[in-house]
Amino acid sequence: MFGAIPLLIVPFVLYNLGLLGLFGGGDDPWAIEIFSFRMMSGGVFSMTLGDLMVLIGLVFLFIEISKSVRTTNASILDHLLSTLVFIAFLVEFLLVKGAAHSVFFTLMIIALFDVLAGFSVSMRSASRDINLN
Template sequence: MLGSIPLLIIPFILYNIGITGVIGEVGGTPWREELFSFQMMSGGVFTMTLGDALIVLALVLLFVEVIKSTRAARASILDHLLSTFVFIAFLVEFLLVKDAAHSVFFTLMVIALVDVLAGFSVSLRAAERDVSIEG
């Protein structure tokens, strides 16, 4: 049952914690806060912001979600349904919440959409291989 919980709910929750003021100021955007930076051999400076780190986390979790969608179990149907609900939550919040009108949140929402589309596509492709028609 725990394997059906969509992992992309984690960045959704973390973003909402950030806009409520637990990270940074209330109503502020902590996503531009620098986590670290270092000098590259090329002479450039690499900087990682909190928003960048949240997107990287979401991409790693997307990879895990795609791997989970290759299971041929009944739980995968529940997993796809819950992933769809997470995307709908992202979409509704993006449209209705002022602090969600941010490029980091939009990118997270697109990652959730890719999760839904990839999950259904992988499952349908796997189902095609399981069905054999004899004529």
């Protein structure tokens, strides 16, 4: 049953915790630099909290797409819950001032890709199960 829980709820919750000021104050908590180091080329690589949120979202997207290839009864519930997570992203993006940010928009698009990929994989695997003679 826990396999049906969409993992993209984690970046959604983390973003909302950031809006509440958990990760630091200021106007834009997603611009906080987590670390940086000098590359051999002379350039400086730095990662912000927003970059980390997008990276977490992409890792969870990979796991969700891997989960979508299974054909169990829980996969239908997983697709339904993933759709609800995307709807929550969309509603918050449209109605909450703090969600009008490029990091949140990118996470919302990742959630959309999860929904589209899940349904696409399910339809593709279902069409292989049907044999018409």
